């Protein structure tokens with residue numbers, strides 16, 4: 001098993017889509033592609049604008065009619081949000097690598113997965129983003145050019161949503177439309193209730209709580225929200241999130257007061273899934289709760305929404321409202337617990353292919 005050469009990434013992104021001449025008949029490799037949401041290439045206005053434009057032009061994310069949405073997107077959102085969000089990204093930026101933490105952690109997951117699958121000789125591991133770089137199209141092409149006739153795509157979302165899982169899959173198939181000898185595709189299903197995932201979360205929570213000098217009265221599982229109408233129309237995301245929290249509660253032996261579920265990261269004027277994380281945090285403090293912890297089970301890796309919105313903003317909200325002790329529990333990231341989940345699911349989904 002090998003990790004695709006990251007040094008080739010830039011070249012592959014800019015290469016022509018179709019190599020000239022006849023392809024070899026068979027090479028028989030299997031590509032594994034970890035796919036995360038995406039992230040800007042920099043915190044300045046231009047890269048933030050490019051990232052937000054691609055993200056917020058996705059009809060799976062914003063379901064409004066384009067004639068209504070585009071004037072708002074181009075006239076309002078893309079004139080103001082790049083600066084505001086860029087300032088938030090600047091606070092969490094990984095200066096060593098000049099990239100966002102989401103990209104650093106996703107790469108680390110791929111590298112560790114490649115090591116963990118060293119016993120599988122014909123498998124190549126790579127990683128891609130739905131929005132931004134390394135793009136899904138560039139990575140799919142790179143895997144095919146390395147001889148992968150099968151690709152296992154792993155959208156890194158434990159809970160399914162059309163706004164995340166489905167659009168990651170859409171993008172892969174869109175990329176294959178430009179490849180003549182397209183590979184066979186498998187996609188890792190949502191894993192919100194997989195015992196290996198629940199166990200990893202529980203251990204990570206227990207481990208982190210053991211390092212604190214206080215015992216939280218309430219632990220919040222805070223998930224990224226989606227607009228409520230998407231849920232009402234049949235997106236199973238809310239049910240998946242609530243099931244993760246229920247299973248976690250059972251595993252930790254906690255009751256419904258100790259472990260609660262909330263939704264964060266609202267965008268726009270619509271109602272989103274409730275209860276909202278920020279409102280809940282403030283209310284807990286005002287009700288006299290002095291110590292809380294927040295964990296983000298829906299995020300495979302730490303990112304702007306966990307490090308800044310929870311680690312900074314939610315902490316401030318809690319303290320301003322009278323709370324005393326606040327802890328933010330890291331995502332599974334490339335920890336041993338997190339890698340155990342990714343490896344187990346990949347090995348299971350490779351069944352019949354290796």
Ligand SMILES: C=CC1=C(C)c2cc3[nH]c(cc4nc(cc5[nH]c(cc1n2)c(C)c5CCC(=O)O)C(CCC(=O)O)=C4C)c(C)c3C=C
Nearest residue numbers: 037038039040061085102161163164224226267303304305
């Ligand atoms: C209508 C807008 C959005 C929907 C729907 C949405 C769903 C959704 N997003 C994630 C995971 C992530 N989102 C991230 C950032 C982010 N999300 C939105 C908007 C919607 N998300 C925006 C505009 C942004 C950019 C940041 C900002 O300007 O506020 C990220 C972090 C990316 C990073 O670079 O760190 C993640 C991860 C999920 C799981 C989800 C639905 C289930």
Ligand SMILES: [Fe+2]
Nearest residue numbers: 037224265305
């Ligand atoms: Fe989001």
Ligand SMILES: [Fe+2]
Nearest residue numbers: 265304305309
């Ligand atoms: Fe946010």
